[in-house]
Amino acid sequence: MHATGIDTITSAAGVAKKSLYNNFSSKAELVSAYIDARHKEWLDLHRERSAKASTITDRVVAVFDAYIDHANDAYGKGFRGCGLLNTAAEFPAGHPARSSVRAHKEQVEKILAEDLESMTSEAEALELAEHFSFILEGAVARAGLEGTPERLEHARAIALRMLAAL
Template sequence: MSQGSARERLLDAAARRFYEDGVHATGIDTITSEAGVAKKSLYNNFSSKEELVRAYINARHEEWLDLHRQRSAKASTAADRVVAVFDAYIDHADDAHSKGFRGCGLLNAAAEFPAGHPARSSVRAHKEQVEKILAENLESMTTEAEALELAEHFSFLLEGAVARSGLEGTPARLEHARAIASRMLAAL
């Protein structure tokens, strides 16, 4: 059994199962069994599976922000900070996944819910924050209007690469997207 509080073990188990098997395909019994806790522990920490899903999405968001912060801290230029966004996604793709890389865990989760569902709104907020990070770094390299447009382009490039990398189970498309982004930045 893993170390940590029941809440941490439940979130870790949910993260693995939701990413590998899907949110709707993963039952509470599977999560509690993998976490090594009683079902009562789950309900002592989360009022429902929906609250656990919300906590999972928030944890994935924070996980990506941490990856980005680590990469961005090593960047010496605005262009390097833009590329750090791609590097954070590559880092996520390089993480050990027992069933292989399946793409963005947040988008995978969002795809299981209908339009307007709070889970989809949380994922959208994450993607908007990623685009905002891109725009903020691009603003020092070009006009505000061009930075916003480029941020959207980089967002599309990034999301397409994540989707293809997830389908192929390898970060190769993300690495190619990073190279394209680097060439675009050099042309500014």
């Protein structure tokens, strides 16, 4: 995205530069809007899954389910991994786009920790949330390489086994 020029973006979107700049003052603002939209999209998927959860275990794995749902949504050419991480990779360390993506990832981990606290101590919940985040991010990366959400489903199964051991 960072290395992609405005001409390429407007051509792929099928809009004129003027239309793009009528809605976004800069490419940076466009990227920020994309990150915000993807974050909201994931939060909405998580809220739907979480609302259906009947147990705390279901609430915890709702995070994994939301990632699986996202991977299954409209990826006719195959899942390409986390759009937020893919975007962040286009920018140097310290760039606001990377900070926005980091905030999303931290919020996901916080959601996990909050749900896990009702199953264990606060310290263990924080540690387990970090472990689940690592498992989830690794699964997203592999799923992106393989073009299928299968690794995310495996990560969900790992999380369920870890939860059963508590």
